[in-house]
Amino acid sequence: MTRTACAPASTVLSIDVEKAMSGSLIATELVDFVRANQGRAPLVYSSSRPEQVTALQEKYSREAVARKLDSLFADAAKRLFDAGVRRIVVGGGETSGAVVSALGVTSFRIGPEIDSGVPVLVSEDGVKLGMALKSGNFGAIDFFEKALDAISGVSV
Missing domain, CATH: 3.40.980.20 (Four-carbon acid sugar kinase, nucleotide binding domain)
Structure with a gap:
């Protein structure tokens, strides 16, 4: 890493x-x-x-x-x-799915793009959560830092 x-x-x-x-x-x-x-x-x-x-x-x-x-x-x-905690960034496709399921999120609004192919996600089902979910092959080396900054700028 x-x-x-x-x-x-x-x-x-x-x-x-x-x-x-x-x-x-x-x-x-x-x-x-x-x-x-x-x-x-x-x-x-x-x-x-x-x-x-x-x-x-x-x-x-x-x-x-x-x-x-x-x-x-x-x-x-x-x-x-x-x-x-209302800002969560997850790396790994299967892990992202497991986290979303555990949180009970059923619907997201797609926000601004953090890196190519990876947007900010804001829950729309009353959960009040900002997330970034990325698979292993997306995102630049500073992705996690940029994701936290991008999520903090979105109202949840």
């Missing part, structure tokens, strides 16, 4: 996938980290070097790892939303 100006080392939490798979890393730890760093663009991620990803997928299966991480991020997003 390349760190951007919006994510100094102190505001970045790398998920230990082994701990997530064993159940010793739970969503409340992610929530605690994000809440402790609110206003400082905290970033929680689970990506790793290709050889590490392959080893974990061989050990647990690709589907099991994806299911566990999607569930972990979805649970954390729901808890953050319930605690009052």
Whole structure:
């Protein structure tokens, strides 16, 4: 992972996938980290070097790892939303879907474009939430910083 100006080392939490798979890393730890760093663009991620990803997928299966991480991020997003967080940026197509489902959002208004192919999304079903959802192949290196700025400029 390349760190951007919006994510100094102190505001970045790398998920230990082994701990997530064993159940010793739970969503409340992610929530605690994000809440402790609110206003400082905290970033929680689970990506790793290709050889590490392959080893974990061989050990647990690709589907099991994806299911566990999607569930972990979805649970954390729901808890953050319930605690009052109204700007959420999610990277990863399947993870984005899991988060949106966990939040119960059924309809979005498409806002301004953050990067090519990735707009600001504003919930339209009473949930009052601004989001950016991107798959792995969209967005520039400073995408997350730009997404938070773009979402903050939209009324939710």
